[in-house]
Amino acid sequence: MTLVNSIFTWLMKKRIHQIELFIKYPIEVQQEWFRSLTADARETEWGRKFDYKSIHNYQTFQERVPIQTYESLHPYIERMIAGETNILWHSDIKWFAKSSGTTNNRSKFIPVSPESLEECHFKGGKDLITLYCHNNAQTKIFTGKSLVLGGSHQINQLHPDTFYGDLSAVIIKNLPIWAEFHRTPDLSIALMENYEEKIEKMAEATKNVNVTNIAGVPTWTILLARKILEITGEKNLLAIWPNLELYTHGGVSFNPYQEQFNNLIPSSTIHYIETYNASEGFFGIQDRNHANDLLLMLDYGIFYEFIPLEQIQQENPKAITLDDVEIGKNYALVISTNGGLWRYLIGDTIRFTSTNPYRIQITGRTKHFINAFGEELIIENAENALKIACKHTQANITDYTACPIYFDNKQGGGHEWVIEFEKEPNDMELFTYFLDETLKKINSDYEAKRFKDLALRKPIIHKAPPQTFYNWMKKRNKLGGQHKVPRLANDRSYVEEILKMIL
Numbered sequence: 001m002t003l004v005n006s007i008f009t010w011l012m013k014k015r016i017h018q019i020e021l022f023i024k025y026p027i028e029v030q031q032e033w034f035r036s037l038t039a040d041a042r043e044t045e046w047g048r049k050f051d052y053k054s055i056h057n058y059q060t061f062q063e064r065v066p067i068q069t070y071e072s073l074h075p076y077i078e079r080m081i082a083g084e085t086n087i088l089w090h091s092d093i094k095w096f097a098k099s100s101g102t103t104n105n106r107s108k109f110i111p112v113s114p115e116s117l118e119e120c121h122f123k124g125g126k127d128l129i130t131l132y133c134h135n136n137a138q139t140k141i142f143t144g145k146s147l148v149l150g151g152s153h154q155i156n157q158l159h160p161d162t163f164y165g166d167l168s169a170v171i172i173k174n175l176p177i178w179a180e181f182h183r184t185p186d187l188s189i190a191l192m193e194n195y196e197e198k199i200e201k202m203a204e205a206t207k208n209v210n211v212t213n214i215a216g217v218p219t220w221t222i223l224l225a226r227k228i229l230e231i232t233g234e235k236n237l238l239a240i241w242p243n244l245e246l247y248t249h250g251g252v253s254f255n256p257y258q259e260q261f262n263n264l265i266p267s268s269t270i271h272y273i274e275t276y277n278a279s280e281g282f283f284g285i286q287d288r289n290h291a292n293d294l295l296l297m298l299d300y301g302i303f304y305e306f307i308p309l310e311q312i313q314q315e316n317p318k319a320i321t322l323d324d325v326e327i328g329k330n331y332a333l334v335i336s337t338n339g340g341l342w343r344y345l346i347g348d349t350i351r352f353t354s355t356n357p358y359r360i361q362i363t364g365r366t367k368h369f370i371n372a373f374g375e376e377l378i379i380e381n382a383e384n385a386l387k388i389a390c391k392h393t394q395a396n397i398t399d400y401t402a403c404p405i406y407f408d409n410k411q412g413g414g415h416e417w418v419i420e421f422e423k424e425p426n427d428m429e430l431f432t433y434f435l436d437e438t439l440k441k442i443n444s445d446y447e448a449k450r451f452k453d454l455a456l457r458k459p460i461i462h463k464a465p466p467q468t469f470y471n472w473m474k475k476r477n478k479l480g481g482q483h484k485v486p487r488l489a490n491d492r493s494y495v496e497e498i499l500k501m502i503l
Contacts, residue, residue: 012130019127022298023357027323034058034303037336046076046088046342058321061343067307067319067334068344070108080111080340083159088340089113095174097167097279110279112170116339120300121171124282127297128275131287132246136271141212144243145184148172149202149216149224150191165191167279184209195220195479203227213246217484218257219399221249223470225264237265250275251484253362253383256397259390260422276362280346281337284360293353293361298322301338306331309349312366319343327352330378332366349378368488372404373413373455375446377439379487385438386419392434393425399469399485403495405460414457418498420464432461464502472498 022029038055041047055061066072076087077096085092091113099108112121133139150168165173169191175183183190185205192198199220207228214221225237234240244265254274261272276284276294281302284294296304305319309330319334333346347367350360364379371377386397398420405414417435425431436459440447449455469485486494 012133015127015130016134018299019131019295023295026298026358027321029298030303030322031058033299033301034061034336037301037303037338040090040338041088041340041342044086044088044090044340046340062305062319065343067317068342070344073341073344077109077111081109081159081162081164083162088342089115089338091115093340094161094163095170096162096164097170098164099167099279108279109164110167110341111339112167112279113339115301116281116337117171117174119338120282120302121167121277123300124275124277124285124297125171128248128273128285131285131295132271132273135287135289139245140243141246142182144210144212144241146182147184147206147209147211147214147216148190149214149220167277184211196474199224199227203231207232207240209241210243211241212243213248214244215248217251218249218254218261219485221247222257222260222264222398229264236263238267245269246271246273248273248275250277253379255383255387256390256400259396260398276360278346278348280341280344281335281339283333287359293359296358296360298358303336305334305336305343306350307334307345308332309366322358325352325355325358327355330363351380364488367490368486370402370404370415370488370490372406372490373449375443375449375456377415377443377446377488381439381443381446382488384442385435388438389425389431389434393427393431394423395421395425395431396423398422398466399464401469401485401487401489401494401498402459403489403492406492412453412457413455415459416492416495417459417461418464418468418495418502419461420466420468424463428461428463432459435459435461462499462502464498468498468502472501 038047038052038061042052050065055064073088080087080093081096088111093111093113095112095117096109097112099110129141133141148168150166150172172187172190185202189198189201189205192201202224228237228240229235232240237244247261247265247270249272254272271289274286274294275282282297282300283302284296286293287295304322306321306325307317307319309332311317312332325331328351330349330351333348333350335344335346336342337344345366347365349363349366351363353359353361369376369378382402386400389395390397400417400419402415402417405416436450440450446456473479473483473485489495
């Protein structure tokens, strides 16, 4: 164990030095990746189409290659799934990360090249541990196992050598042998497709294991924790895993779940670290203890561009590079990657909290917002307002979604919320009041539309019974893995589906 720790320590110190270099020279590192990516793709079908050989600077790249969405790249990806090579990227791509397709109901299959797997996803996981250990010298994380609550994997029947699964499952399936010694449970359980059976078996398999760290989406982690507590009869996770010191989360805001985790892990020394790890790439890591922003990782084979959010609805929005971003402004994220995604609009919105180094916060989705009346309500607004409302009414939220109420002949518009509480507010009217008032304070457009109820009336909130969102996701065949409840929508389809279940 001493030898293993010495090797890890040497590798981590080396990597910390490399991270410090891209922090010191961010623009140069990004320019280098731009040149490398476009050079590597010159002889691909995509590279020949846009004549990458004659692209020598970003301006030409920006002028020649249009902004892409999944829909525009889908015909190329389908051919790659069927086994064609050298289409978007030069190396053979055998794996595809199945994304939940939160911008619409269709699943997306994101190509995962050997380079993106090794230089991006694996590197991100190793950097997470490196930064954690660098910040917490007394850690004992390597004395036990890592519990990863991942997705499922299966063979894509369109081609015998092509595979797909949730990103977490793709990563687990391709981990080096040495990494298997540090994770739990066994692959036969970790990659199960039936999520209800999987939770049961994971609980049984891990209840007697020395788990020192957990990684997973908060919703599904809470379900697993509750199952383990039910089986063991214990009151909290520390009674089962006394050496638990780290929980890594991402994918959704952690704010609504913080109080539940405080009850599940009643410890002042537990560390919570957020990551920004999507099917398309690993983008950010919370690199400081008790911070609320993420270090943008600049040497993972990704070239970044940013579209100011106010331009996102324009026919030809203009993207900017890292050296032109402003602190406090919302941007839609655009990426070109070593997995063959080119000027790809990922669908997430971010805001820079710092430009030295470049640190970000995730603020929402480009298509997950409510803007039916010009109120421009984004997920970050909703999360902050719900947090304040919960604080004032001693409530805890399990899940929620919201949509607009459109004008009719009798009354104005508004917002309709469906909220499932773990602990209900002590005063529902007061909860609604603080939700509404906080939204007014943090969103001037919302406040203007709420003035004298001219365009927006007070929010309507429906309390959903326990397990409502779980049953709804199950009905939609979106349990587990990276599937997430859509928080805000500009149409009423999600809310009306749920209301039919509970009213």
